[in-house]
Amino acid sequence: MSFSPLINQLIEALRCLPGVGPKSAQRMAFYLLDREREGGRHLANTLLEAIEKVGHCEQCRNLSETPVCQLCASDSRDRSLLCIVETPADVHAIAQATEYKGLFFVLMGHLSPLDGIGPLDIGLDKLGERLDSGEISEVILATNATVEGEATAHYIAEMAARREGINVSRIAQGVPMGGELEYVNSSTLSRAFLERHRL
Amino acid sequence: MSFSPLINQLIEALRCLPGVGPKSAQRMAFYLLDREREGGRHLANTLLEAIEKVGHCEQCRNLSETPVCQLCASDSRDRSLLCIVETPADVHAIAQATEYKGLFFVLMGHLSPLDGIGPLDIGLDKLGERLDSGEISEVILATNATVEGEATAHYIAEMAARREGINVSRIAQGVPMGGELEYVNSSTLSRAFLERHRL
Ligand SMILES: [Zn+2]
Ligand SMILES: [Zn+2]
Numbered sequence: 001m002s003f004s005p006l007i008n009q010l011i012e013a014l015r016c017l018p019g020v021g022p023k024s025a026q027r028m029a030f031y032l033l034d035r036e037r038e039g040g041r042h043l044a045n046t047l048l049e050a051i052e053k054v055g056h057c058e059q060c061r062n063l064s065e066t067p068v069c070q071l072c073a074s075d076s077r078d079r080s081l082l083c084i085v086e087t088p089a090d091v092h093a094i095a096q097a098t099e100y101k102g103l104f105f106v107l108m109g110h111l112s113p114l115d116g117i118g119p120l121d122i123g124l125d126k127l128g129e130r131l132d133s134g135e136i137s138e139v140i141l142a143t144n145a146t147v148e149g150e151a152t153a154h155y156i157a158e159m160a161a162r163r164e165g166i167n168v169s170r171i172a173q174g175v176p177m178g179g180e181l182e183y184v185n186s187s188t189l190s191r192a193f194l195e196r197h198r199l
Numbered sequence: 200m201s202f203s204p205l206i207n208q209l210i211e212a213l214r215c216l217p218g219v220g221p222k223s224a225q226r227m228a229f230y231l232l233d234r235e236r237e238g239g240r241h242l243a244n245t246l247l248e249a250i251e252k253v254g255h256c257e258q259c260r261n262l263s264e265t266p267v268c269q270l271c272a273s274d275s276r277d278r279s280l281l282c283i284v285e286t287p288a289d290v291h292a293i294a295q296a297t298e299y300k301g302l303f304f305v306l307m308g309h310l311s312p313l314d315g316i317g318p319l320d321i322g323l324d325k326l327g328e329r330l331d332s333g334e335i336s337e338v339i340l341a342t343n344a345t346v347e348g349e350a351t352a353h354y355i356a357e358m359a360a361r362r363e364g365i366n367v368s369r370i371a372q373g374v375p376m377g378g379e380l381e382y383v384n385s386s387t388l389s390r391a392f393l394e395r396h397r398l
Contacts, residue, residue, distance in 0.1 A: 003262075003287075003291065004253065004262065004263055004264045004265070004268065004269060005264070006245075006248060006249045006253055006264045007249065007253060007262060007264075009245050009249070010245050010246060010249045013238070013241055013242040013245040013246070014242060016231075016235050016238030016239065016241070016242055017216075017227050017230070017231075017242075018226060018227055018230045019223065019226075019227075024218065026288065026291070027217060027218075027288070027381075028216050028217060029249075030262070030286065030287050030288050031216070031217045032215075032216075032246065032249075032250070033249060033250070033253055033262050033287075034262070034286070034287070034307065037250050039212070039215030040215065040246055040250050041247065041250055042212055042215070043212040043213060043215055043216075043243075043246065044243040044244070044246040044247045044250075045243070045247075046205075046208050046209050046212040047209060047212070047231065047239050047240075047242065047243040048240065048243045048244075049205060050205045050206065050208070050209045050228075050231075050232060051231070051232070051236050051239050051243075053205055054203070054205055054206060054232055063202075063203070063206060063229070063232050063233070064203055065203045065204070065205045065206075066203070069203065070203060087229065087233065088202075088229050088232075088233070089225065089226070089229050092202065092225070108233065182226075
């Protein structure tokens with residue numbers, strides 16, 4: 001026996017969420033239909049609206065519903081500092097955990113030649129223009145402490161080194177090797193940020 | 200700093216899902232917007248359709264997108280057996296784990312006087328009519344092995360005892376006390392079902 005077709009479809013559809021296997025998808029479907037229809041309707045509509053309206057900031061590539069994100073548009077940030085991260089979640093983690101007041105650049109990934117992900121796919125052409133603008137005095141590399149994150153940091157460090165007057169730093173290895181920035185606790189992340197070293 | 204308003208709203212909305220806290224809601228929102236927009240759109244539309252079209256079976260109260268559910272409409276079930284469960288997930292668990300070929304009746308909850316949930320709220324008026332129909336020869340009580348589940352089973356056992364010719368059984372206490380039926384492993388559940396005893 002199986003569920004009615006629509007319930008089966010809902011269980012299947014819920015599995016697109018990260019970390020949701022068949023059992024939790026089933027639990028979520030029943031929960032939504034049993035007792036949280038209003039919340040479910042709200043979730044569905046919010047999700048559709050976000051998917052339709054949230055794009056990428058023209059300047060930093062972060063997720064944004066406006067052409068330029070709030071952070072890039074802010075006049076209270078130090079525009080000479082540029083912190084390079086892999087994902088929007090990393091921007092959030094750093095902004096929460098540290099006193100950093102500069103701008104960000106979000107790669108939306110990392111270099112991964114085996115998967116066919118090259119410099120253009122992570123916006124390094126745009127980053128190059130940014131570095132050429134003469135506005136940046138320090139690039140802080142805050143990619144993940146993974147093999148791909150390290151390789152990406154190394155690649156960007158070389159890009160920056162070719163421009164004059166730009167210091168390049170890497171956040172300290174307080175971040176455990178192999179760890180994803182998003183899941184590091186705040187104090188570790190904060191210290192790693194303070195102890196960044198010039199490359 | 201916070202995310203853009205729509206992203207914040209999406210993170211908030213995702214928290215209506217059971218077991219999803221702030222951190223996983225954030226992770227889900229980024230994941231959907233970063234790399235799973237098609238899946239997200241499909242999820243939203245499926246959820247809206249399910250919420251709109253899935254109601255309750257007229258006969259057993261299970262979730263169903265047709266007035267009478269597939270199981271109640273089937274002509275291959277033994278219509279003299281009626282298994283009483285608390286939730287649609289329990290129907291699924293029993294149908295998967297056991298050889299049971301009768302019908303179900305889904306309370307969509309349990310008696311809970313402190314929360315103001317009485318007999319009418321769990322459909323016992325409809326169950327009474329069902330018992331009066333003369334069609335039922337055995338009622339199998341498969342409510343959870345919790346205090347409320349036991350009390351509900353006891354209440355229904357008394358209802359059935361007032362009708363003539365209806366045997367009442369309770370699934371065996373192979374189900375661990377305090378455990379929720381939905382999470383019991385198949386073999387335990389199957390044995391408990393086979394070893395049900397008359398009340
Ligand atoms: Zn931006
Ligand atoms: Zn039914």
